[in-house]
Amino acid sequence: MEPESGLPRCHRHPDVETGIRCTRCEKPICPQCMVSASVGFQCPDCVRNGSGTGHAPDANQPRTLAGGRVATDGRFVTKILIAINLALFIAVQVAGDRLVDELSLIGYAYNPQLGEVVGVADGEWYRLLTSAFLHQEIAHFVFNMLGLWIIGGIVEPELGRARYAAMCLLSGLSGSALAYLLSAANQPSLGASGIVFGLIGAWAVLTRRRRYDMRPVVLFVGLSLLLTFTRPGISWEAHVGGLIGGALVTYGLVHAPRVRRNLVQYAACGLVVLIDVGMILARSVALT
Template structure:
C-alpha cells in the first residue's frame, strides 16, 4: 500500500476510521490505533495530538500558505546588502566580509574572526560584490529553496539556511589562508542542495537527475578559479546531515532529535572556530 497523502511512500498502516493507508508522517495517535489527518480534522475521530487539524510538513513543521516566505526574506536581505555594497563601496565590504586574521590598510587596523569579529561568519554569507555572483546565488536560493522550504517548514528551513551558511564559513576559517577574504551565499545554496538530495531520497524520487545536478555543481566548484570550495563543501555536508536528522527523527522524540541535531552542528562549528582562533593567536 501507499499513503493516500504521499503516494510515493509505502506503508502497512490504515486509518482506524476510514481505512485509508497512512504513512508515519500522517499518523495521528488515537485511543485505538492511528487516524488520518482528514478524519481528525473532520471531527470523526478522537485523535490526541495537539494541533492535529494543522497539516504538517515532512519534518513536522506547519504547512504555510506561502511556501517561499523565508526564501523571499533571505533574498531581500541579500539584495539590501548588495545595494549597500554598490553604494558604500569597499569600506562597507571590509567590515562584513569573511576573513580570518589580517591587517587592513584601509581601516588601519587588524581585522578578522580571530580578532573577535565573529559576526563575519554570518554576515559574509549574505554579501556579494559581483552582479553575476549575486544573480547566480539568488537563482539557486529561489529555485532550490522553493523545493526545500515547503518540505521542512519555515522554522526548520530558516535554521537549515543559517547553519549551512555558518558551517561553510567555519570551514573557510579553518582551512583557508587567514588573510584570504571570501563572501557570498554559496554556503547556504549548497546547504539547500544537500538538503534536496536527502529529501528526494526520503520521498523515493528518481535520484539520477538530482545526483547529476550535484556532480555538475561540484565540478564547477573545483574547476572555476577563485571559488571558495570550503564554503561549498561545508554548506553541502551541513545541509545534508541536518536535513537527514530533521526528516528521520522518530515521531515520539522528534523535537528532541531535531533540536539536538541543530545544537550538535552548532557545537561542531564552534569547535572549528575556537580551534582555528587558538592556532592563529
C-alpha cells in the first residue's frame, strides 16, 4: 500500500487528495470541483449560493433541451418574426407591386420596367432572405403567421431564443436555396412557408427526441406535404427545402453531446449553410 501524501482531501470527494482550496470558503477542492474564478478557484457550493465570482456554466440557470437559456416568454423570437412579416406586408400594401418586384425571390429575369436584368444570379443575394418574410395576399399572410405562432410556440421553448432564431433563418434560407436551384429562373416566389415548414421539421425532431407519440406529427407532416403538392401555385421546393433544413439544424442542436455542445451545434448550422451556398452557387453558375 502506497503511503498517503499528507494532502487534504476534497470536501465533496473524500477519496481524492488535493492541494487546492476554494478562495472563498477555503475548503479543499479537487480538479473535478474547481470552478475558475477571477482569482484562483472556487467550489460549486460558493458559486451556487452566489457568494463567489466564479465562471460556472450558469449553475442556477435552467437550460432548454438544446442547451439554451430558459426564457419567461416562450414566444419572444416568434413575435419578432411575426412583426417583421407584418411590417413587410403593410409596406407591400402601401408600395404595391414595386416592392414585391424588388424583394421577391427571382433567379434571373429581364425586367422591362427597369430595362435591366434582375435576380439572385445577377448579384441580388438579399432576395434569398427578404422573400422568406414577404407576403402579398392576406390569406397567404394569415395562414403562415398562424403556423409560425402555433408551431413556433412549441419549438422556441425547446431550443432557446438564439438557437431558435438560427434555425428559423436557416430554414428560410434552405427553402429559398432549393427554390432557386429547381424553379424556373424567371418564376418569382415569396412567403414564410420555408420557415413554417422548418418549424414542422423541428417539431418532428423534438417529438422524436422527447420520445413522444409520433403519430400526430407524422399525420400533420403528411397532410402539409399533400397540400403542398396538390394545390396550384405553391412553391413545393421552398416547403421541402425548409422542412429538411429545419429538421437537420434541430437534429444537430438537440443531439449534440454536452461536452462539445457548442462546437457540434455550430458545425451542424455550418453544414446546412454550406449545402445552401453550394446550391446557390451551382445555380448561379448555370444561369450566368
